[in-house]
Amino acid sequence: MKHDHITMKIGNKRNLIELLMASGPRTRASLSRESGLAPSAVTRLIRELMEDGIISVIQFEEKSEPGRKGEVLSLSEKPIAAIFDIGVTKTSLGVAFLNGKVDSVSCFNTPETPQDFFRLAKEKVNIMRTVYDFQMVSFSVPGIVNCEKKEIVLAPNLGWYNVKVDELFNGSFDILADNEANLSMLAEARYAKDLTDVSNAVFVIVREGVGTGVMIAGKVTRGNSFSVGEFGHMVVSIDSEQSCHCGNKGCWELYASIRWANQRYGLLNGNNHIDKFEELLSMAKLGDERAKSILENHAYNVAVGITNIVNGLNPEFVIVGGSLSSAPDWYFTRVNEVVKSRALKMATRDLKIRPTIFTEPSSNLVGAAVYAIERYLDRVINTDH
Ligand SMILES: [Zn+2]
Numbered sequence: 001m002k003h004d005h006i007t008m009k010i011g012n013k014r015n016l017i018e019l020l021m022a023s024g025p026r027t028r029a030s031l032s033r034e035s036g037l038a039p040s041a042v043t044r045l046i047r048e049l050m051e052d053g054i055i056s057v058i059q060f061e062e063k064s065e066p067g068r069k070g071e072v073l074s075l076s077e078k079p080i081a082a083i084f085d086i087g088v089t090k091t092s093l094g095v096a097f098l099n100g101k102v103d104s105v106s107c108f109n110t111p112e113t114p115q116d117f118f119r120l121a122k123e124k125v126n127i128m129r130t131v132y133d134f135q136m137v138s139f140s141v142p143g144i145v146n147c148e149k150k151e152i153v154l155a156p157n158l159g160w161y162n163v164k165v166d167e168l169f170n171g172s173f174d175i176l177a178d179n180e181a182n183l184s185m186l187a188e189a190r191y192a193k194d195l196t197d198v199s200n201a202v203f204v205i206v207r208e209g210v211g212t213g214v215m216i217a218g219k220v221t222r223g224n225s226f227s228v229g230e231f232g233h234m235v236v237s238i239d240s241e242q243s244c245h246c247g248n249k250g251c252w253e254l255y256a257s258i259r260w261a262n263q264r265y266g267l268l269n270g271n272n273h274i275d276k277f278e279e280l281l282s283m284a285k286l287g288d289e290r291a292k293s294i295l296e297n298h299a300y301n302v303a304v305g306i307t308n309i310v311n312g313l314n315p316e317f318v319i320v321g322g323s324l325s326s327a328p329d330w331y332f333t334r335v336n337e338v339v340k341s342r343a344l345k346m347a348t349r350d351l352k353i354r355p356t357i358f359t360e361p362s363s364n365l366v367g368a369a370v371y372a373i374e375r376y377l378d379r380v381i382n383t384d385h
Pocket of ligand 1: 247
């Protein structure tokens with residue numbers, strides 16, 4: 001009986017937090033009405049959540065009639081994690097707050113070796129700790145991550161293999177790490193209004209490589225050995241002799257990454273593929289016919305892979321991000337047309353394909369924050385008073 005009571009209490013606290021996350025600051029009266037919990041239960045649960053520092057009073061509601069003004073409650077603006085979006089050439093970092101706020105801090109060139117990277121990351125974290133009080137560090141990684149062991153199993157575009165992040169940080173922080181597309185899917189599911197009631201969706205990240213985050217039945221799926229979503233390495237050209245760094249040939253990534261488009265164009269300004277692709281996008285927006293034509297072909301290549309994913313997984317939404325976050329509308333129109341014309345009709349009946357809602361900070365960084373918030377809440381709420 002005791003166990004049931006605790007489980008129910010944790011569930012009720014979680015419901016109140018979900019209401020505050022989804023609909024913004026609320027009074028106790030609104031929380032009671034919307035959750036269906038008795039006002040006395042809400043008062044008791046909120047008191048405990050306030051004692052844990054999870055919820056704070058941010059203001060008093062405006063009331064025209066006389067009477068006691070209700071306190072408006074919100075998740076606390078409490079720093080909980082340093083967050084890193086590890087890119088192949090550039091890494092950005094920020095601070096995640098419990099109420100969902102993300103402060104971008106800075107950006108640096110990604111060192112080549114994991115040892116150099118994590119040494120630098122640790123220095124940055126130690127500096128941030130002098131300003132913000134947090135215990136967690138959350139990494140978005142462009143590769144396969146064993147998030148239980150905090151191990152980067154394979155990040156081919158970085159050339160990193162079997163990197164034990166926990167060991168490189170010497171256990172001084174609570175470390176979280178996950179694949180960037182999984183995290184982007186988490187971020188989009190948490191904040192995009194049109195995904196509120198959606199259970200099945202795929203997030204496609206197109207940068208130097210191509211990765212996807214897969215949400216099935218409301219959960220981001222990671223698989224038996226954390227490689228769910230490696231659709232970048234699905235073969236789309238059976239006779240291709242072009243080799244992929246994964247060891248296979250004819251992978252989708254070879255045709256749908258930004259490298260493909262950049263190489264087609266030739267000379268572009270920029271020190272890395274991301275900057276060069278930005279240049280390509282702006283030239284197309286300014287009316288450069290060759291840039292437009294290459295992007296149209298790129299949209300086709302992206303759409304072919306999405307067609308396969310849609311046929312196999314039947315998501316309601318495909319969200320496209322990474323370097324395509326700022327692609328022009330016609331790019332997405334083209335992707336939509338190709339997928340609708342080539343995929344199974346039943347799989348595209350309710351399908352929507354759109355760019356991510358995130359630009360700055362990136363979906364990867366916001367996802368690293370969401371992951372940390374979830375972990376923090378689970379730990380604090382599950383520790384019963
Ligand atoms: Zn491959």
